[in-house]
Amino acid sequence: MGPGERPMVIEDELRGKIFRWGPYGILALALAVALSTVKELEMTTGELYALVPVIAVALVLHTWAGRAGLFQFDGGNDSTTSQTVYYVLRTILAFVLTHLNPFFSIYAVLGYFDSHDMLGLRWGRIGLLATAVTMAYGQAGGAWWLFGALLALHVSLALTFERFGHKAEMDRQNKVATIQALEESNARLEEALAENAALHDQLVVQAREAGVSDERRRLAAEIHDTIAQALTGIVTQLQAATDSPDQETARTHVDRATALARTGLGEARRSVRNLSPAALEHDDLPEALKKTVDDWSRSACVPAEFTVTGTVDPLHDEIQATLLRIAQEALTNTAKHAHATRVGVTLSYLGDEIALDVRDDGRGFDLAADTAVGFGLGGMRARAERLAGTVDIESEPGYGTAISARVPLVDHA
Structure with missing residues (x-):
């Protein structure tokens, strides 16, 4: 997992925790509102007793889903069979509770938020439609003409939720793709920097070798132009001194040879120090x-x-x-x-x-x-x-x- 994927993982974990523990709170809220309206809605004793097993089944269903890891989302478009079963059973329970007391539609509203996570993009719209039917049924109060109007309203809301959900998913995918592209670019940049560093080291070595070679050529040329020339002159003067029968002339050639030797020695020292000619x-x-x-x-x-x-x-x-x-x-x-x-x-x-x-x-x-x-x-x-x-x-x-x-x-x- 790259560094850019970590925010996505954190977001999925947070959504998973909300969908795992949120239904308990929403179910408790719906139950509290329903119990406070028993008299106004004239609920019978049988209806009140019927709430107990249905709510118990709902609690068991949520507990099983949490332990089974059904709320561990990865941002994908596919759902598992267990998630589909959970969503269908929860929708049925929400419809039954809403039939017993319309205020349990508060609990049914959960279907608007996790239909795509639990059913995938393909069946998510059907889940939204089922939730819309439950909400309209609970709010119509038995008036079928009102049910039709509310159903149209909730279908519109469902489509709006679906559109926003789809847009959010597309934004999410684009964000992931952008982060992955940036990571790939950073990886290529790091590789290029590593290659440049290696090339730099290679160039430094080559420059050092070229400098050594150039210095050798310089010294060779300096030696040839100074010491070799001085030695040539010395040999010439000494040969002339040897061949000369006149002692004074021979001494003159020896003095010239001595001067050339001194000059050659001085030039050799200047060459080593890379100085200009004397x-x-x-x-x-x-x-x-x-x-x-x-x-x-x-x-x-x-x-x-x-x-x-x-x-x-x-x-x-x-x-x-x-x-x-x-x-x-x-x-x-x-x-x-x-x-x-x-x-x-x-x-x-x-x-x-x-x-x-x-x-x-x-x-x-x-x-x-x-x-x-x-x-x-x-x-x-x-x-x-x-x-x-x-x-x-x-x-x-x-x-x-x-x-x-x-x-x-x-x-x-």
């Missing part, structure tokens, strides 16, 4: 790129030129860090693979986007044949894509390489 700590992007290109040129012993075009505007820190890392990676790849004799780096402010181009005249490579572009090129693309940008690569064997990164400024200014 080159951007005191300079804006154009100045940081110029210093990066100059340092790379001295380290790689390759002439490199840096150019800025357009109107220089302040940039979001993430855009500056992204473009600087892409430039560092592109220059590292040039030093390792291109064997270039000349490098050009251009930073272009284009109004709604900013572009970084790194070109060299090295040996180049076949993009169609070399499908494995490596972590460096993939990392550059991943960095740009995080800002809704792109990285394009143009290269042919013997004709150098051009890397162009473009990042929109609409969402990051």
